[in-house]
Amino acid sequence: MIxxxxxxxxxxxxxxxxxxxxxxxxxxxxxxxGKDSTTMLALTxxxxxxxxxxxxxxxxxxxxxxxxxxxxxxxxxxxxxDLIVADSEIRPDLIGSACCGKNKPDTLKKVMDxxxxxxxxVSIRRDEHGIRxxxxxxxxxxxxxxxxxxxxxxxxxxxxxxxxDAKGHVRVHPLLDWxxxxxxxxxKQEKVPTNPLYFSRNGYxxxxxxxxxxxxxxxxxxKNVDQIINELxxxxxxERSGRSMDKERxxxxxxxxxxxxx
Amino acid sequence: xxxxxxxxxxxxxxxxxxxxxxSTLIGSMLMQTxxxxxxxxxxxxxxxxxxxxxxxPAFILDSFAEERTGxxxxxTTRAEIKFKDMAFALIDVPGHEELIKNMISGASxxxxxLLIVSAKKDEGIRDQTKRHLxxxxxxxxxxxxxxxxxxxxxxxxxxxxxxxxxxxxxxxxKIGFERASVSFVPIxxxxxxxxVKRSLNxxxxxxxxxxxxxxxxxxxxxxxxADALRIVTQGAIPSAKGELVVGxxxxxxxxxxxxxxxxxxxxxxxxxxxxxxxxxxxxxxFGENVALRLDRKVIAELRGAVISSxxxxxxxxxxxxxxxxxxxxxxxxxxxxxNGVDISCKNVKVLNGISTTTGERNSSKTAKLLEAVDAxxxxxxxxxxxxxxxxxxxGRFVLYSGKKFAGIGIIRE
Numbered sequence: 001m002i003x004x005x006x007x008x009x010x011x012x013x014x015x016x017x018x019x020x021x022x023x024x025x026x027x028x029x030x031x032x033x034g035k036d037s038t039t040m041l042a043l044t045x046x047x048x049x050x051x052x053x054x055x056x057x058x059x060x061x062x063x064x065x066x067x068x069x070x071x072x073x074x075x076x077x078x079x080x081x082d083l084i085v086a087d088s089e090i091r092p093d094l095i096g097s098a099c100c101g102k103n104k105p106d107t108l109k110k111v112m113d114x115x116x117x118x119x120x121x122v123s124i125r126r127d128e129h130g131i132r133x134x135x136x137x138x139x140x141x142x143x144x145x146x147x148x149x150x151x152x153x154x155x156x157x158x159x160x161x162x163x164x165d166a167k168g169h170v171r172v173h174p175l176l177d178w179x180x181x182x183x184x185x186x187x188k189q190e191k192v193p194t195n196p197l198y199f200s201r202n203g204y205x206x207x208x209x210x211x212x213x214x215x216x217x218x219x220x221x222x223k224n225v226d227q228i229i230n231e232l233x234x235x236x237x238x239e240r241s242g243r244s245m246d247k248e249r250x251x252x253x254x255x256x257x258x259x260x261x262x
Numbered sequence: 263x264x265x266x267x268x269x270x271x272x273x274x275x276x277x278x279x280x281x282x283x284x285s286t287l288i289g290s291m292l293m294q295t296x297x298x299x300x301x302x303x304x305x306x307x308x309x310x311x312x313x314x315x316x317x318x319p320a321f322i323l324d325s326f327a328e329e330r331t332g333x334x335x336x337x338t339t340r341a342e343i344k345f346k347d348m349a350f351a352l353i354d355v356p357g358h359e360e361l362i363k364n365m366i367s368g369a370s371x372x373x374x375x376l377l378i379v380s381a382k383k384d385e386g387i388r389d390q391t392k393r394h395l396x397x398x399x400x401x402x403x404x405x406x407x408x409x410x411x412x413x414x415x416x417x418x419x420x421x422x423x424x425x426x427x428x429x430x431x432x433x434x435x436k437i438g439f440e441r442a443s444v445s446f447v448p449i450x451x452x453x454x455x456x457x458v459k460r461s462l463n464x465x466x467x468x469x470x471x472x473x474x475x476x477x478x479x480x481x482x483x484x485x486x487x488a489d490a491l492r493i494v495t496q497g498a499i500p501s502a503k504g505e506l507v508v509g510x511x512x513x514x515x516x517x518x519x520x521x522x523x524x525x526x527x528x529x530x531x532x533x534x535x536x537x538x539x540x541x542x543x544x545x546x547x548f549g550e551n552v553a554l555r556l557d558r559k560v561i562a563e564l565r566g567a568v569i570s571s572x573x574x575x576x577x578x579x580x581x582x583x584x585x586x587x588x589x590x591x592x593x594x595x596x597x598x599x600x601n602g603v604d605i606s607c608k609n610v611k612v613l614n615g616i617s618t619t620t621g622e623r624n625s626s627k628t629a630k631l632l633e634a635v636d637a638x639x640x641x642x643x644x645x646x647x648x649x650x651x652x653x654x655x656x657g658r659f660v661l662y663s664g665k666k667f668a669g670i671g672i673i674r675e
Contacts, residue, residue, distance in 0.1 A: 022497035154363040156370035
C-alpha cells in the first residue's frame with residue numbers, strides 16, 4: 001500500500017471541509033466512530049480552530065459493538081460534538097446488503113429532511129472499493145438519494161458543482177484521496193482517538209467496522225497503531241474483506257451506492 | 263513531525279480515443295507492479311468469464327456493471343503504482359466524445375500526460391486522439407508520453423510505429439509541447455510488453471520501457487511558483503477575537519505584519535495573526551490553508567476574494583480575454599465559476615476559432631462544440647485575474663449555461 005505525503009492530503013481535506021461549511025447553508029457529517037470518520041473530525045478541528053462547527057450524525061441501528069458506543073460517548077464529550085443519534089430499526093426481513101441498502105439510507109433520509117441539511121460529509125476513500133473510486137469530492141444526490149453515476153457533474157480545479165435539484169443534497173468526500181495506511185499514519189501523527197476494536201485481541205482484529213451483524217474480525221496480531229501500519233504496508237488482503245455485504249455478487253456496492261448507501 | 267517513507271505521488275493523465283486501450287494499460291500496469299490485489303484480479307477474471315471473454319485487465323479499473331458489459335469507461339478513476347522511490351496515480355478517463363466532461367475532470371489533475379494510440383489497422387491517429395492532446399496542453403500539462411499500443415496485433419512492425427510518431431509530431435509541436443518533453447514507446451498493453459520490462463519482440467526499440475520513461479519525466483522539476491502573495495479566500499469563520507478570513511495560499515508566502523490588499527475591492531489591510539491547522543505561525547507558505555486576522559474588518563464579500571501582496575497586485579477587470587474549450591452551448595448569459603463563486607456573463611464575444619484537431623486558428627465567430635475559441639468575456643462584475651501560467655487559480659474558469667457544463671477557459675495574460 002502506498003504511503004502518500006500526509007501534509008498534501010491534510011491540506012486538501014481541510015480545503016474541502018472548509019468549502020463544505022462555507023459553500024452550503026446547512027452541513028452535517030456522518031460519524032460511524034470508525035477510523036475514517038474520526039480522522040475527518042480531527043481534520044475538521046484543524047480547519048476550524050479546534051471546533052467542529054456542524055452536527056455529526058450517527059445512524060444507530062442499536063447493533064453496533066459495545067466498544068463503539070463507549071467510544072461515541074467518550075469522544076462526543078471530549079470534542080463537544082453536536083451529536084445527532086438517528087435510531088434505525090433493524091427489520092428481520094432485511095438481511096445483508098438489503099439491510100444496508102434500506103435501513104440506514106431510510107433513516108438518513110428522515111434526518112436530512114427533519115434538519116434540512118443540504119450537504120453531508122461522508123468519509124469514504126477511493127482505495128476502499130472500485131465503485132467508491134468513481135466518486136467526486138462533491139457529488140449531488142436527488143431527493144431520493146439517487147446517485148446519477150452515469151452522469152456526474154464535471155469537477156475540476158477545486159470548483160465544485162453547486163447546482164442542486166430541489167430537496168437534493170451534496171455528498172462531500174474530503175478523504176477521497178487517502179489510502180487506508182495514510183489514515184493510520186495520520187492517527188499516529190496526530191494521536192487521533194481510535195475505537196479499540198481495531199487492535200488485535202486473541203489473534204484477531206477488525207480492519208473495517210460495521211455493525212455486529214455483518215462484520216467479522218480478521219486474523220492479525222497488530223496490537224497498536226505502529227503494528228497496524230506495518231501490517232498494511234505488506235498486506236495483500238482487501239480492507240473490507242470482513243464486511244459480508246461486499247462479498248455478495250453482482251455489483252452489490254454499485255447498487256447500494258446508487259440507492260444512497262454511504 | 264512524524265516522518266516515514268512517504269512517496270511523492272505524480273498524477274499521470276491517460277488520454278486517447280475510445281478502445282485504444284487506456285483502461286487495459288492501467289490494468290496491466292497494476293498487475294505487473296504488484297499493485298492490484300489478488301481479490302481485484304480474481305474479480306476481474308470472474309467477470310471476464312461471466313461475460314464469456316478472455317481475461318480483460320481493464321475490468322480491474324472499470325467497476326461499473328455498464329462499463330464491463332459495454333466495454334467502455336464511463337467515468338474517471340485512478341489507481342496507484344509504485345516505482346523506485348516514486349508513486350504514480352494513473353488517472354483513467356473515458357475516450358468517448360460525449361463523456362468529455364469526465365475526461366476533463368480526470369485530466370485536470372494530471373502532472374504528466376500518457377497518450378495511448380492504437381497501431382492496429384483502421385485505428386491509429388483519430389480526431390479524439392488529437393483533441394485529448396489539445397485539452398491536456400491547454401490544462402498546462404508539459405510532459406507527454408505517447409504509448410503506441412497493440413503492437414502485438416501488427417507483427418511488432420517498426421514502420422507502423424514510426425508512421426504514428428511522424429503523424430503526431432507536427433501537431434504536438436503546434437499545440438505547444440516541447441520536443442524534449444515528448445517520448446514515444448511501442449507497447450502491447452494487453453500482453454504487458456514494454457510496460458515495466460523491455461519486450462523481446464521489439465528489439466528495434468532502443469528507448470526505455472514505459473514506466474522508466476514516466477519516471478524520468480516525474481523526476482524533473484515541477485512548475486516554478488511565482489513569488490507575489492496570492493490567497494484565494496473561501497469565507498470567514500468566527501473566533502473568540504472576531505472574524506478570521508480563511509483561504510488557501512496559491513502563490514508566495516504570507517507573514518505577520520505584511521501589508522495586503524483584498525481584491526477585487528482593493529481594501530488595504532495588515533495581517534495581524536496567521537493560523538495554520540489550529541496553530542499560530544509567523545509565516546505560511548504556498549499550498550497551506552490559512553486563517554488570518556486582519557487589522558480591520560473587511561467590508562467586501564469574502565467568498566472568492568483574493569488577498570494579494572499590497573505591492574504586487576493582479577489586474578482587476580470585468581473584461582477577460584481567454585482561450586475557451588467549448589463543451590456545450592455558450593450563451594450571452596452563461597455563468598463562469600471562478601474560485602468557488604458564480605459570476606454572470608454579460609457577453610461572450612468569439613474573436614476567432616481554434617481547431618482542436620489541427621491546432622490552427624480560423625475565422626469562425628461561433629463557438630462550435632468540441633472546438634476552441636479565443637474570446638472576450640464581459641462579466642457582470644470585476645474579478646482579480648492573472649495569466650494561467652503565473653497563478654493558475656486566477657487564470658482559469660469553468661463555464662456553465664444553466665445547468666449544463668459549457669466549457670473551460672484559460673486566461674492568457
